[in-house]
Amino acid sequence: MxxxxxxxxxxxxxxxxxxxxxxxxxxxxxxPEMAIDEAKRCLGCKHKPCMQGCPVNIxxxxxxxxxxxxxxxxxxxxxxxxxxxxxxxxxxxxxxxxCEERCVRGIKGEPxxxxxxxxxxxxxxxxxxxxxxxxxxxxxxxxxIVGAGPAGLTAxxxxxxxxxxxxxxxxxxxxxxxxxxxxxxxxxxxxxxxHEIQKLRDLGVEIVTDYVxxxxxTIDELVDDGYEAIFVGSGAxxxxxxxxxxxxxxxxxxxxxxxxxxxxxxxxxxxxDTPIQHPTKTIVVGGGNVAMDAARCAKxxxxxxxxxxxxxxxxxxxxxxxxxxxxxxGIIFDLLNNPVAxxxxxxxxxxxxxxxxxxxxxxxxSGRRRPIAKEGSNFMMxxxxxxxxxxxxxxxxxxxTTEGLETNRKGCLIVDDNEMTxxxxxxxxxxxxxxxxxxxxxxxxxxxxxxxxxxxxxKKVRTA
Ligand code: FAD
Ligand code: SF4
Ligand code: SF4
Numbered sequence: 001m002x003x004x005x006x007x008x009x010x011x012x013x014x015x016x017x018x019x020x021x022x023x024x025x026x027x028x029x030x031x032p033e034m035a036i037d038e039a040k041r042c043l044g045c046k047h048k049p050c051m052q053g054c055p056v057n058i059x060x061x062x063x064x065x066x067x068x069x070x071x072x073x074x075x076x077x078x079x080x081x082x083x084x085x086x087x088x089x090x091x092x093x094x095x096x097x098x099c100e101e102r103c104v105r106g107i108k109g110e111p112x113x114x115x116x117x118x119x120x121x122x123x124x125x126x127x128x129x130x131x132x133x134x135x136x137x138x139x140x141x142x143x144x145i146v147g148a149g150p151a152g153l154t155a156x157x158x159x160x161x162x163x164x165x166x167x168x169x170x171x172x173x174x175x176x177x178x179x180x181x182x183x184x185x186x187x188x189x190x191x192x193x194x195h196e197i198q199k200l201r202d203l204g205v206e207i208v209t210d211y212v213x214x215x216x217x218t219i220d221e222l223v224d225d226g227y228e229a230i231f232v233g234s235g236a237x238x239x240x241x242x243x244x245x246x247x248x249x250x251x252x253x254x255x256x257x258x259x260x261x262x263x264x265x266x267x268x269x270x271x272x273d274t275p276i277q278h279p280t281k282t283i284v285v286g287g288g289n290v291a292m293d294a295a296r297c298a299k300x301x302x303x304x305x306x307x308x309x310x311x312x313x314x315x316x317x318x319x320x321x322x323x324x325x326x327x328x329x330g331i332i333f334d335l336l337n338n339p340v341a342x343x344x345x346x347x348x349x350x351x352x353x354x355x356x357x358x359x360x361x362x363x364x365x366s367g368r369r370r371p372i373a374k375e376g377s378n379f380m381m382x383x384x385x386x387x388x389x390x391x392x393x394x395x396x397x398x399x400x401t402t403e404g405l406e407t408n409r410k411g412c413l414i415v416d417d418n419e420m421t422x423x424x425x426x427x428x429x430x431x432x433x434x435x436x437x438x439x440x441x442x443x444x445x446x447x448x449x450x451x452x453x454x455x456x457x458x459k460k461v462r463t464a
Contacts, residue, residue: 003040006109011116016328020299023185023268026325027091032070035120039068042112045104050114053102055444056082060099060114067117075121076130083118084157084199085150085443087126087192090119092183093440094319126195135204139163141457144227146213146398149177150439151430152233153200154446155453160203162454167227169211174264177235179439181264182256184293186300187322190263214397219405219426228460229425229453232413233446234398236431240391242285246342247388251277251350255286255294255389262297279303279385283353285339286389287311292322294387295331303385305331310338310358310371336360338371340378342386352380394432402426410435418452419445427453 012028013019019026030038042064050060059078066075079086093099095115103111143159145152148170156166174180179193201207213219213234222230239254241247258276261267265274282298284291287309295305307326309316312335316323327333337355345351357377360369394411404423406414412435413421413428421428429445431437 002043003037005041008041008110008113008116009034009038011113016325016330019186020329023300025189026186029123030116030120032072032120032124035067035072035117036070038113039064039117041105042068043104049102049104050099050112053099055098055438055440056447058082058099058118063121064112064114064117067121072121072124075117076125079118079121083443084154085196085439086118087122088150088179088188088196089440089443090115090117090122091188091192094438096320098440126192132202133199135202136161136163138165138204141165141228141461142167142226143453143457144169144222144230145233146219146230147171147177147233147235147430147432148175148197148207148209149233149235149430149442150179151235151432151442151446151449152177152231153197154443155231155233155427155429155450156205156446157200157203158447158450159453160200160205162450164454164457166205168205168207169213169217169222170207170209171212171234172264173209175207175209177233178237181260182290182293184259184263184297186296187293212397214401219398219402219423223425228457229427231446231449231453232398232421232426232428232432233430233442234395234432236392236394236412236436238393238395238411239388240393241388242339242390244339244341246344246350249342249344249350250348251279251384252342252386252388255284255290255387256392258294258387259290259297262301268297268301276301277385279383281383282306282385282387283308283339283381283383284387284389285309286391287316287318288389288391289318289322290392291387291389292318292326294389295326296329298385298387299329299331306334306381306383307331308334308337308339308353308355308381310336311360311368312336315360315368334381336371338373339386343380350384350386351382353383353386354378354380392431392436394435398432418455419449420452420456425456427456 063075063078100111142165145168176193267274267276282303284295336358341354343352357374358371364370406422427449429449430442
């Protein structure tokens with residue numbers, strides 16, 4: 001008999017007043033008993049609506065049924081058929097708009113906690129010491145991957161399993177992309193990301209770090225070096241600014257820079273070589289997940305933090321859970337406001353941010369009500385730090401240094417149905433193609449591209 005309780009088993013978490021004093025993971029994960037109890041809420045629907053909401057089609061009813069039986073290894077095997085990063089997706093996927101949105105238990109009550117169960121299974125196997133996958137026999141062909149984010153790493157893993165000699169070229173000194181430099185430790189522990197990357201190395205994937213494609217070498221040089229197909233998963237890491245007066249002042253950061261200093265360079269630690277300001281009052285501009293992450297990091301540096309967003313709570317694009325966590329941690333939401341200028345003190349540092357009040361008009365192209373400035377409503381907010389989290393775009397470096405790569409007006413690489421770009425043999429996926437999106441959509445693109453690259457090379461072999 002299924003468990004017909006209406007609500008999900010709550011997630012054990014650190015108390016807000018404790019967690020703002022550390023960078024440890026906020027949510028602590030289910031115990032085996034909690035996981036089994038939650039899994040019993042699943043009705044095992046024959047038409048599997050939840051699966052249709054998962055971009056990589058995890059066999060959700062089957063893995064959840066194994067959890068309900070206490071067969072966690074069996075559950076892990078099922079998840080691993082389609083997903084290579086379950087400990088990560090179980091933590092950061094926007095489940096509420098994907099698998100869980102389609103769950104029938106959500107019609108009257110809360111959906112089955114699919115993400116929490118996926119995380120539980122992956123954590124259980126990692127802690128138990130899952131068996132190492134042996135490096136497969138090589139098929140004699142070599143491929144290159146540009147960028148070690150979720151798109152590139154997924155493509156690398158799938159191609160290595162097919163026997164390819166895979167080399168990943170990564171610009172930063174550590175692989176992982178946004179998983180390492182963007183999403184904070186308290187949401188996604190870095191040891192988990194590195195564990196997943198070690199599994200790829202065990203499969204024989206070579207990862208070359210500090211290698212910027214377009215500067216250290218070009219796509220053409222990779223082709224000349226004998227790489228038979230190339231996947232570009234270089235993300236969308238170029239920050240957008242508002243071009244308002246004072247954005248160049250000391251104390252104004254892009255969210256990417258601030259988060260990189262905090263996460264990758266561990267600037268919150270006293271022994272870190274990377275300087276970071278310890279602000280007293282921070283204004284974060286934006287309302288997405290990136291804004292929530294930046295705000296919560298600034299809070300952990302001891303700052304009072306305000307989120308300034310031009311629409312209302314209803315339109316906030318960040319995940320509901322992240323907004324709730326930010327509110328619990330004492331972050332102040334100054335909604336229906338927009339900055340117009342940053343003012344300086346005598347040293348050229350931020351002293352105040354001038355804002356204007358907004359009201360909502362008719363819906364715009366995005367379907368959300370258009371924010372309109374209220375004339376004459378300008379006001380000052382004291383602050384010594386401002387973080388801009390209003391979106392990012394793909395960096396144009398690769399496009400500018402590669403013949404034949406076309407992009408759309410937003411600078412995103414154009415690909416066909418097989419993820420091949422306008423340059424023969426060069427594939428692409430993830431944020432470099434879609435603009436800033438999600439981990440699971442980047443993984444889905446990496447998977448699709450890996451299959452297409454395999455077909456492309458095998459076809460060449462057959463026709464040679
Ligand atoms: P990335 O993760 O950006 O990886 C691209 C990699 O390519 C990077 O390592 C970069 O250094 C490297 N690179 C770039 N140019 C070059 C070059 N020329 N040569 C070599 N290497 C290069 N998504 C969610 O699903 N849930 C969340 O909770 C979530 N939170 C987020 C929080 C933050 C702060 C940010 C910034 C994003 C968040 N996202 C979230 C979005 C998600 O992380 C991205 O959609 C995803 O990481 C995209 O994967 P990717 O592999 O395409 O690119
Ligand atoms: Fe849901 Fe994401 Fe897991 Fe798919 S990968 S089942 S969307 S949490
Ligand atoms: Fe289980 Fe919900 Fe999927 Fe039905 S829709 S099989 S209840 S997870």
